Amino acid sequence: METNKTNNYGASFKRSPIFYIVTRIVVLFFIIIIIFPLLYTLSLSVRSPETVYSARYFLIPYEFSFANYIDAFVNAEQKLKVSFPRMFLNSAVVTSLSVTLIISMSIFAAFAFSHLRFPLKESLYNVMIASVAMPAQVLLIPLFYILIYLGIINTYQAVILAYAGFLIPIGILILRMFYEQIPYELTEAGTVDGASDFQLLMRVLLPLAKPAIATCVILLFLDTWNEFIYAMIFMQDPTIHTVPVGLAKIGTSRYQVNIGTYSASVMITIIPVMIIFAVFQRWFIAGMTMGALKH
Amino acid sequence: MIYKTFHFRTLLYLLPAVFIFLTFNVIPGLTSLVLSFFDFTGFETNLFRNFVGIDNFIKIYEDKYFWIALKNTFLFVFGAVFIQTGIALILSIFIFFGNFKFSVLVRSIIFFPCVLAPVSVGLVWKKILEQDGVLNSILGLDYSWLSSVSLVMWLIIMVNTWQWIGYNLVIYYAGLQSMNIELLEASDIDGANWSQKIFSIVIPLLWPTTILNMILNLIGGFRAFDIVYVLTRGGPAHYSEVLASYLYYYSFSAGGPNKMGVGASVAFVIFACILTIAVARIIVSKKLRKEA
Structure with a gap:
C-alpha cells in the first residue's frame, strides 16, 4: 500500500x-x-x-x-465507581465480542450474497447499503425499549447486539465486494472437483479474504471502541461503563476535577491508542482507505 | 453463482446476520418512524397507548431551538462537506507533489486524530478553548470561546475538521497515487507551471475522489453528537444544539423534558434528511450517466 x-x-x-x-x-x-x-x-x-x-x-x-495520573486513577474509582482498568476491560469485552460476532456472521452472509441465489437478494442488499448512511441516533429510542423488553439493558449484550445490528452491513458490504473480486475460475474449479459450497467458502474464499477481514477488523474495532451514545444510554450502570463513557463523565461532571487530573484522564485514554496506532499505522490507514471505498 | 436455483441451505448462511440486522436495525428504524406519532415517556411500558397524531411535529415546529438545531446541523454538514474536503484536497496535493522526505510520517501525524474517540478529542479541545485555556494565553485574550453564540458552532466545526481531515487526506492520497500521470507529463512538455497543473489537471482528475470525500463527510456530518456533547452539551442555552443532541436532550437527558415521542419525531426528521439526500444522489448520478 x-x-x-x-x-x-x-x-x-x-x-x-x-x-x-x-x-x-x-x-x-x-x-x-x-x-x-x-x-x-x-x-x-x-x-x-x-x-x-x-x-x-x-x-x-x-x-x-506523575501525581496527576495517580489522582486520575483514584478520582475515577471514587467518584465514578468504576476504575480505569475496569473501563478498559469493559471496552475490550464489548469491542472484541462485537467484532467477532459481526465478522463471523458477515463471512457467511456475504458468501450467500456473492455466490448463492435467494429471493429478494438485491433488495435486501440495497436496504443494507441505505442503512450504512443512517445515523445511529435514529435507532436510539426503539432500541432502548427493545433491549428493555429483552431484559438485557445494562448488560454487555445490550451494546454488543446494538453494535452488531448497526455494523453488520459494513462487514457484509466489504466482504461481498471482496468475494466477487476473486476470479470465478477458482470457485468453478472447486465445484468441478465436487466441493460443496461450504468447502468452497472455507478452503478457497476465506484464505484469500484475509486482507478484507483485516480491513473489517480495523474499521469495526475503531467504530466500537470509540462509540459513545449507545454505550452511554444502554449501559448506565457505572461498573460496566466503557472508556469513552467514563471519560465523558469525568470531563463534563458538575463537580469539577482539577485541570491536571482532567488532562491525565484524557491521556490515559489516548496513550494506548497511540501505541497501537504506532505499531499498526499502515494497517489503520490502508484499512480506513479501503473501507471508505465501499460507498 | 455456484447454483442455478435457490437452495434452502442458503438460509443457513444468511439467517444469523439477517436476523440480527432486522431485529436491531430495520425494525427499530421503522418503529422509530411510527413512534413519532405517539406520546410517551421513558418509564412507560405500553408505548403505543397514547396516539397524538402530528402533535410531536407541531411541538418541534413551534420550538425555536429545533430550528436552531436544524440550522446548526446543516452548518456542520456544510463545514464538513466543503471546508474540510477543500482543505484536505489542497493539503494532499501539497504533500504528494511537494517531495517531502518524510511524507509517510507527515500523513500518519495528520491521520492520527481519526483513530481517537471523539470524546477524547472534544475534551482535549475543551480545555484549550476555556476562558483560562491556552488559546487565550497565546492570543493574549480573555474570551470565553465556547459561550459565544455566534462562534460556538464554528468552533465545533473546527474541532471536527481537526479530527477528520486526515481521513479525507489519505483518501485523496490514494486517488493521487492511482492518478493517470500521462497528462502531467504532457503538460510538462507544453511548459505548464505548477498552479496551472493543479487547477487544470490535478483537481479535475481528482473529481471522483472529491465526490467520495464529500459523501463520506455528509454522512458523518449528520452523525455528529459526541463532540457537541462533550464540548458544549448544546450550550450556551441550546445555541450549539444539532439534531442528534436535540433528540438526546428531549428523550434521555437528565433534567430534560423526557418526551420520547418528540425525540422520535426528531429522528424522523433526520431520517427524512438522509433519505432525501440519498434519493437526490441516485437521481443525479443517473442523470450524469445519461449525459455521459
Missing part, C-alpha cells in the same frame, strides 16, 4: 521555488495544529500541581510530576 517512491510527476513542481516554500509552510502549519493540542494535554498532565498554570512556551513544564 505505502509506496515511498519519489515521484517524478511533473518536473515543474520541482523546479518552482515558490511551490517548494509554500508546501513547506502549509504542511508545517498543519502538523503543528495537529500535534499541539495533544502535546499540550500531555504537558498539562505531567505538571506538578503547583506549576499547572504555567510552562515555558506553553508546553514545557517547570516541574514534572
